[in-house]
Amino acid sequence: MKLQFARLIKNICYAAGCASAVLSLALKSAPQTAQRWLLFGGIALLVLGFLVSVTFYRCPHCHRVLPANRGKMDDCPYCKLPLRDTK
Numbered sequence: 001m002k003l004q005f006a007r008l009i010k011n012i013c014y015a016a017g018c019a020s021a022v023l024s025l026a027l028k029s030a031p032q033t034a035q036r037w038l039l040f041g042g043i044a045l046l047v048l049g050f051l052v053s054v055t056f057y058r059c060p061h062c063h064r065v066l067p068a069n070r071g072k073m074d075d076c077p078y079c080k081l082p083l084r085d086t087k
Contacts, residue, residue, distance in 0.1 A: 013049030
């Protein structure tokens, strides 16, 4: 998986998971089963984003997991080589 695509999938999963979890807590008038599905769906999306981050969001040179809390990076913070896909 290309690095930019992995970053996009990771960010979408994190955002959708957080939105789903917050929405489940905000919908007090909805049935409890709907709230649970939203909450568990949000948790599942957060776990999926974490798995994508750990599995695919890696430096193409040194293969270390890139930090998720930084913005768009041009160089790997560990090996200092450019983060362009080599495949």
